[in-house]
Amino acid sequence: MKKNQRHKLRQRMRAISLKDYKGRTMDSNDAATQTQQTSQWQDGIKVRREVLGDTYVTESLERSAGTESEALQAHITETVWGAVWTRPGLDRRSRSLLNIGMLVALNQHHELAIHLRGGLRNGLTREEIVESIIHATAYCGAPAGLAAMRVAQKVLDAESAAAGAL
Template identity: 50%
Template structure:
């Protein structure tokens, strides 16, 4: 008889709340409809429960990777959300700036320029802007 694989949903929800904050996750859950509930379950299980829980990278490194990927693809709403998450994961404002500066070389100056503007707004809102 095959061994039952544990469902990563609960671990995913725990990590999602730790990284994004209860308020964000509660808002996302409240907006869930029958049309979107399978997608919400997918990202909780897969992204948060199967990938973010892996031991190979700490959360700071995962935040660096996510910020770079979101900037490269121009996913600006998610970029702002993950700047907040990066702060929760222990990155400083200076480190977030370095990630964006590094990304300018590989993702393009216009993308980095927009990323800096979004990050500045998020940092100001969080009281970390300079």
């Protein structure tokens, strides 16, 4: 993505972040709320990029830019990444372990693959990832666990191959 395109994307995402959750632009007199949301979006995009990787996040934002999905990307960046992932009380490794278990339970394989990579960035080991899937399988059932392990194996193999190529 060219520098000019990134700048335009950031401007568009900031504009979206200044809308309330019903899609209406907030009153310009509400400067405190605008500052808070802008700050929360900035915190969220920073954490999101650190956990999921700059390339993945940029591609997600580019895919949604100018579409109906754009507002959802802004909302997720502000609320999930800016309000939840930045809370004190759990470190990123712990949050990644929780996400793995929840995504196994929900059978959300695409998101699982993304968060497995994020878990590795957050310091999880291959063994911890495998154990978290085994643990989730005990509560979610064998079909969910087996499907999750197939996703995990692909991600772990790809990450090992990429590391070997360096």
